[in-house]
Amino acid sequence: xxxxxxxxxxxxxxxxxxxxxxxxxxxxxxxxxxxxxxxxxxxxxxxxxxxxxxxxxxxxxxxxxxxxxxxxxxxxxxxxxxxxxxxxxxxxxxxxxxxxxxxxxxxxxxxxxxxxxxxxxxxxxxxxxxxxxxxxxxxxxxxxxxxxxxxxxxxxxxxxxxxxxxxxxxxxxxxxxxxxxxxxxxxxxxxxxxxxxxxxxxxxxxxxxxxxxxxxxxxxxxxxxxxxxxxxxxxxxxxxxxxxxxxxxxxxxxxx
Numbered sequence: 001x002x003x004x005x006x007x008x009x010x011x012x013x014x015x016x017x018x019x020x021x022x023x024x025x026x027x028x029x030x031x032x033x034x035x036x037x038x039x040x041x042x043x044x045x046x047x048x049x050x051x052x053x054x055x056x057x058x059x060x061x062x063x064x065x066x067x068x069x070x071x072x073x074x075x076x077x078x079x080x081x082x083x084x085x086x087x088x089x090x091x092x093x094x095x096x097x098x099x100x101x102x103x104x105x106x107x108x109x110x111x112x113x114x115x116x117x118x119x120x121x122x123x124x125x126x127x128x129x130x131x132x133x134x135x136x137x138x139x140x141x142x143x144x145x146x147x148x149x150x151x152x153x154x155x156x157x158x159x160x161x162x163x164x165x166x167x168x169x170x171x172x173x174x175x176x177x178x179x180x181x182x183x184x185x186x187x188x189x190x191x192x193x194x195x196x197x198x199x200x201x202x203x204x205x206x207x208x209x210x211x212x213x214x215x216x217x218x219x220x221x222x223x224x225x226x227x228x229x230x231x232x233x234x235x236x237x238x239x240x241x242x243x244x245x246x247x248x249x250x251x252x253x254x255x256x
Contacts, residue, residue, distance in 0.1 A: 040233035
């Protein structure tokens with residue numbers, strides 16, 4: 001109980017968050033996220049552990065109909081001949097709720113001022129299939145598995161035909177670098193720093209901690225202490241990386 005009270009006091013969470021409910025939820029994992037200022041102190045990360053740039057694309061209609069319905073399809077190029085694709089849907093302020101297909105995972109994203117329940121269905125892409133899309137111009141819809149497409153069809157808003165999935169395009173990329181925070185500095189869960197650069201040049205830094213639901217209160221306390229111990233400045237307000245990206249895509253399509 002002490003950890004829950006401490007977390008509520010030091011981590012800027014929604015008022016009255018149900019830590020007990022988070023710990024006993026059906027989620028497979030919890031991820032706490034915090035945006036950091038770009039000109040503040042560096043975050044201690046493991047030297048030499050920086051991975052190559054990842055390039056992330058949104059797979060959607062030209063008008064972002066899927067994003068408009070709260071459904072995100074993300075294609076990630078993790079390195080030479082390494083790709084994956086995830087279909088996910090998010091619900092606000094829901095500790096329990098839909099799980100989606102049997103193979104889907106559920107994660108609770110804890111942000112300053114918000115709690116999101118994310119249900120996702122992921123697949124590793126065959127590199128030749130991905131190359132056909134990125135290099136040979138094959139239709140991006142071919143990247144979806146049968147299970148992902150069937151789930152997407154159930155998530156489409158009323159009035160939209162499943163045939164629109166045949167006309168999906170790739171938006172992006174968003175370029176990201178990810179760094180691991182050493183366990184010696186952060187003992188609860190797995191902590192990462194992600195530096196993102198958007199097509200427009202906009203940048204952001206996000207500190208995140210992924211843990212088991214039962215460990216979420218202690219992870220929140222550890223994150224707050226880590227930020228304070230290293231004098232790391234937190235950015236004002238919080239927007240998810242995807243929300244900022246969607247906004248940027250729409251502004252680029254309609255600059256007037």
